[in-house]
Amino acid sequence: MIHSMMKVFGSNSLSTFFYYATKLGFCVLIFFLIGMLFFLGLGFLSNWMDWDNSLVSLSIDPSFHLEILPLDLSVRGEQNLPSFVPILILGTLSFYVATLFVLVRLFKSFMSEKIFSEDVAKYLNWLSILFFVAAILSFVMVLGSPHSDADVFSGILLLVVALLLFFIQEVFRQGLLIQSENDLTI
């Protein structure tokens, strides 16, 4: 009943709504990602942050002193931030930005009348790879970092979504094959 009332693909459809929604989300998260990178850059420049030899953590001086000379601004304080948190936030933000980027392109493809296209299969494949990489990184964090908040179940869920997306992109490839045969049937 809902399916017959709601236009899912094509112009002025649910896909159009999600296209603009994901585009907005992408713009917001890009803003935060750039802000995060700027924050980290400032931290390194002011020696508030420093890399240690570990791959997943960096040492952060609990007492920090940031000086932004052009603005004649000085910030001092104490913080109790676990060292791996900036990397975790950066990694998570990057994953969401990449996912939203692909989703924007996917929903834009769904806005056309022909949904079975090579582009849709390609974007679903990218999403599958993204989730697979996120699952692997999640498992690595669980195994490698004692401070990590990630649990095994998050990784398993990401892996399941990756597999599901992989099968869906194969379905779309089959659909593309059938559609092209239909198009060439006179």
Added chain:
Amino acid sequence: MPIIVNLDVMLAKRKMRSKELAKRMGITTSNLSILKTGKAKAIRFSTLQSICEILECQPADILEYKPDQ
């Protein structure tokens, strides 16, 4: 492809242009072109019937089988 569509030959015999055939069949000239140039994967019986009615011919006059060598 082993199946060859000899539509051009029949059109020449009946002194008809592709555009006119397409119009009478109710299909686009691009679709008819797909058929003529051998790019079509399949043809519907309804399409074949329409061609035979308009060109007053048999399916064998339009379709020929030549196995790949």
